[in-house]
Amino acid sequence: MILPGDPAPLFTQRANTDWHHYSFDMAAGRYSLLLFCPSLQIEATQKAINALSSLYSLKASGRLELFIISTNPLDEEKTLANKKEYFTIFDSNKQVHTQYGIAPNMLTWVVVDPMLRVKCVLEASEKYFNFIKNFLQNAKPFQEGPVPALLLEGVLEHSFCTTLIEYYNSQPSHISGVLTQNHERKAVNADNFSFKRRRDCALNDPSLVRNLQARIIRRVVPEIRKVFQCDVTGMDRMILSCYNAEERGCFGPIVTTPYQALCTGFLRYHSI
Template identity: 50%
Template sequence: MRPVLVGDPAPLFVQHCTTQWGRYSFDMAAGRYSILLFVPSLHNPAARRAYDHVRRGMDTLDTAQSHVFIVSADEKDHAAHTPDADMPGLLFLWDADLLVHNLYGVAAKSCCWVVVDPMMRIALVAENGPQAARRVLEWTRAQPPHQDGPIPALLLPNVLEPEFCNALIHYYQTQETHLSAVLTQGRDGSPLNVTDLSFKRRRDCTLRDAYLVQQLQARIIRRVVPEITKSFQCTVTQMDRMIISCYDGADRGCFGPHRDNTVAGAAHRLFAISINLNDAFEGGDLIFPEFSARGFRPPAGGAVIFSCALLHAVRPVTAGRRYACLPFAFNAESLARARQAHAQAADTK
């Protein structure tokens, strides 16, 4: 068991937690400083003192910039937990199987602190002690806002002509649409579509017109694929999810922070291609919380292209409607890797 060091990528995990879903995927913590307090048990006197200090200090933390995880190795803590112990910016991870402890190289009987930065890298490691809680919270509060890092994404104008954008919008407006679900996975690992309006408010229309599909693909192959090859040294040869989407200001259309390749049904995807079809709306910027608070909004017909592994979100549309075309690009190699990983996961069940 090797302890993490400052500068290391933070190990990612999914563990039982005090969220409404009962579990937490730690890769969703990007974009804020994450304070992890590892405790053998909340009944341990030293651990309890550290936890009490955290609770008293929570009102001094900006929860838009940082949050706290209490990582307990004692299964009795889970049973004893009551909802009134919860507060904004504070979550409990129930780590009785020591999954998180082992990933971070923390012994089950130890009490220590780890701080992960917004890019999911280890920023601070500290043993617990009389002043540790105060020092960790002060260090975190002193960090500058995370907002101006460079983004590893392409911003391309003129991917689609105005006439073709209008044709796609007209198609959306004359076809049946549906609420866009969140692609996640069930406990058995199988793909699962879930509607969660607190996280995603968007309507989609599947593009079934063969001529429009062919014309859209031709423009992406001609104008986007060469730029992906040049910038990322990766050649994509296939596309999926040919849809037209609408984020409506009437219901503050938005999409919370997510990645596009984390579940089995999407693991083959390499790049997301987000093409705006209009610009008569307010809000709706695309953001990448791991890197910056800066929003991206290409002009009508322009696109943002980025790795499906990047955490991203769409800010609420506050007026008008944002129409967009949102395909994914991949290749034979990524498809084969995803199938192999899926087969290996099935063999371990």
């Protein structure tokens, strides 16, 4: 069984999301409370789920995410899960239970911190829930620190930024999804407006593509090699994106699949 201080095992499993799966690395940046149970339909589980209502305000504030992880295959068919208030993970093959070392017939609470490290593993009883509730309500808000990202200025000239913005405004755009994994660990795009809200358009103009590639190769690739000791071998795609205030545009970590990195440039309508 996992112990406090251990890295929380990451998993991708069927869930009550719009794309029918959940990749647990998306939970970073806030506390997570996981309830492992044999079924949603037994009285003990329902009692534990009812207790979670006292934590909904913490979830609404963005400080907590809630998960119910059931091994009963019938739970997915019964659609007993409330999408707004918690994620239900359908663990009928016991993959997640095995990763966490939790017996399928046990009701167990697991608290995971914003860095995806295990804080505590406790029996799902009223006494221990009150302890967990007190801890979560009094936990200090997660302090965002520096990300392992390379920040570079002056990569694109103001005139080239203006050209790219004009190109975006002249093209059709579409809602951008989150690149995550399905149960086969294959990369899939999924819409999740609570996680990210953005519009994209593909950069298809050959001249603009060549000019953008030239600037990245000349000004970004050498810095990546210098800082991360990594040789960039290719560019997967080039898109122009917009976080529109009228659509309440918001950012989230948009790649949760391995072996990929992003090169993002921020364009403004006015110079500073």
